[in-house]
Amino acid sequence: MSSTSERLPLPADANWLRDAKVISLVAVAHFVSHVHVLLLPPVFLLVKDHFGVDYTEIALALTAYNVMSAILQTPAGFLVDRIGARVMLTAGLILSGVSLCIAVLLPGYWAFLIGFMLLGVANTVYHPADYSILSAAIDGKRIGKAFSIHTFAGYLGFGVTPAMVLGAVALWGWNGGFLCAAVLSFAAAVLLMVTGSVLPRAPRKAAPKTGEAKVGLDLLLSAPVLRNLLFFFCLAMANGGIQTFSVVSLGAIHGTSPAVANIGLSGFLLFSAAGVLLGGVIADRTPHHERVAAVGFACTSTMAVLMGWVDMPAAVLIFVMSLGGLLNGMIQPSRDMMVRAVTPPGSFGKVFGFVTTGFNLGGMVAPLAYAWLMDHGQPRMIYLIVVLFILLALVTCMTRRKPEGAPSWTR
Numbered sequence: 256m257s258s259t260s261e262r263l264p265l266p267a268d269a270n271w272l273r274d275a276k277v278i279s280l281v282a283v284a285h286f287v288s289h290v291h292v293l294l295l296p297p298v299f300l301l302v303k304d305h306f307g308v309d310y311t312e313i314a315l316a317l318t319a320y321n322v323m324s325a326i327l328q329t330p331a332g333f334l335v336d337r338i339g340a341r342v343m344l345t346a347g348l349i350l351s352g353v354s355l356c357i358a359v360l361l362p363g364y365w366a367f368l369i370g371f372m373l374l375g376v377a378n379t380v381y382h383p384a385d386y387s388i389l390s391a392a393i394d395g396k397r398i399g400k401a402f403s404i405h406t407f408a409g410y411l412g413f414g415v416t417p418a419m420v421l422g423a424v425a426l427w428g429w430n431g432g433f434l435c436a437a438v439l440s441f442a443a444a445v446l447l448m449v450t451g452s453v454l455p456r457a458p459r460k461a462a463p464k465t466g467e468a469k470v471g472l473d474l475l476l477s478a479p480v481l482r483n484l485l486f487f488f489c490l491a492m493a494n495g496g497i498q499t500f501s502v503v504s505l506g507a508i509h510g511t512s513p514a515v516a517n518i519g520l521s522g523f524l525l526f527s528a529a530g531v532l533l534g535g536v537i538a539d540r541t542p543h544h545e546r547v548a549a550v551g552f553a554c555t556s557t558m559a560v561l562m563g564w565v566d567m568p569a570a571v572l573i574f575v576m577s578l579g580g581l582l583n584g585m586i587q588p589s590r591d592m593m594v595r596a597v598t599p600p601g602s603f604g605k606v607f608g609f610v611t612t613g614f615n616l617g618g619m620v621a622p623l624a625y626a627w628l629m630d631h632g633q634p635r636m637i638y639l640i641v642v643l644f645i646l647l648a649l650v651t652c653m654t655r656r657k658p659e660g661a662p663s664w665t666r
Contacts, residue, residue, distance in 0.1 A: 272392060276453045277392045278401050280446070281385045282408035284344055287443045288381040289412030290419070290436050291351055291374060297417045297517075298429040305429070306364040310630055314622035316371040317499075322617030323375030325410050328615060329475070331610020332383035336601065340384035340391075340453040345447045347380030352440035359430040375615075383608030383654045388454055390595060391602040396539070398595070403535020403588040410528035410584060413498070414521060475609045479597035482651060483610040489648035491617020493555070494583075495561070496641040497523060499564065500625045503578075504634035509566040515573070522577035530584025538588040545593070551586035552649040555579050556642050563638025593652065 287392075291462065295302065295317060303313050335343050354377055358370025384406055393401040423432035447454075501520050505511035530551075537547055558579030561567065567575065598606040628636050 286408040289409040293416040301379040314626035317622040320375035321615040325615035328379040331379035332605035335604030344384040347502035348444035350377035352437040355437035382611040383604040386607035387604040392489040399538035400535040402591040407531040414525040466620040487613025495621030507634040519576040524581035527584035530581040534585040534588040547589040554582040
């Protein structure tokens with residue numbers, strides 16, 4: 256299978272400039288996608304009261320979003336490899352904007368739910384398209400840093416979303432925050448249309464060879480790829496508890512004020528973004544990505560234990576969450592390098608689309624599970640589950656086989 260694009264030899268400065276443009280465009284799209292992921296949690300209570308439903312019914316919107324992503328992300332990855340990442344990425348941004356408009360402009364809870372389902376469909380393109388573009392277009396000496404900047408943009412989207420949403424709420428109500436995100440999505444799509452010529456174009460391929468689809472399926476069901484799918488699922492379950500329910504659970508367990516808890520959550524997310532940049536430098540300098548992940552997981556699990564069982568002063572809580580975020584972010588580029596190490600050229604879209612479905616599978620389970628615990632007066636159990644999934648992720652990455660001369664699915 257051919258690569259998504261073929262790079263022509265360029266002078267060093269031109270090569271660096273082209274890489275910077277590619278990374279910037281992909282980072283903008285990833286930033287927007289993460290704004291969408293965290294739009295709802297800051298206004299859970301407002302949306303719940305607006306529709307007259309409970310936490311579980313509002314969490315169902317997040318589950319619907321992730322169900323659609325989980326079902327369609329792997330097919331989207333095959334499409335990325337077939338028709339090109341640039342077209343898919345632009346289409347995803349446009350559909351994201353339309354979906355958010357449906358969620359807030361059409362009346363009733365069911366329109367809101369349908370909007371989130373469509374937003375989940377749009378979400379399917381981001382990871383396969385982003386990683387396909389970066390893996391095909393970026394110089395190998397800079398790929399770790401490229402992954403880190405890509406992930407940093409996502410965490411930055413997480414970090415600014417609560418403030419953006421709450422600012423919009425103060426001016427226009429919760430609907431205003433969603434419409435701001437829709438405008439942002441349309442603007443990113445226009446940017447890709449106007450300046451995206453630097454991105455790899457769709458590959459020119461002959462008709463599929465006999466058995467090609469089976470080879471693709473064998474690749475996705477190989478042990479190294481399935482192990483990465485489980486790894487991403489564990490990360491989604493662990494991070495879902497912190498990102499989505501830490502504010503309400505800390506209030507229920509320790510009486511932490513929403514203001515303090517939100518500052519702690521912002522510290523976790525923003526320092527995660529900083530940790531991603533640090534992790535990118537580390538990822539380019541070491542082949543031992545599982546050791547980097549082990550250090551980050553050990554510290555993140557300690558943070559979760561402290562949050563669930565220790566009533567910390569506000570300053571200490573914010574420091575602990577920020578430090579945990581820094582080390583959690585450090586894991587992310589090594590995570591991506593572990594996937595890239597077991598992916599053959601020309602298959603980045605389908606493999607990254609498949610393994611990042613683990614995020615969506617976790618996103619299907621986590622909101623309902625954690626919301627059920629909140630509705631039944633068991634907020635501390637959220638942190639126990641978070642710790643268990645962090646430890647499972649640690650076992651998954653520490654026991655993986657090192658990449659060998661030939662990928663296991665070719666033998």
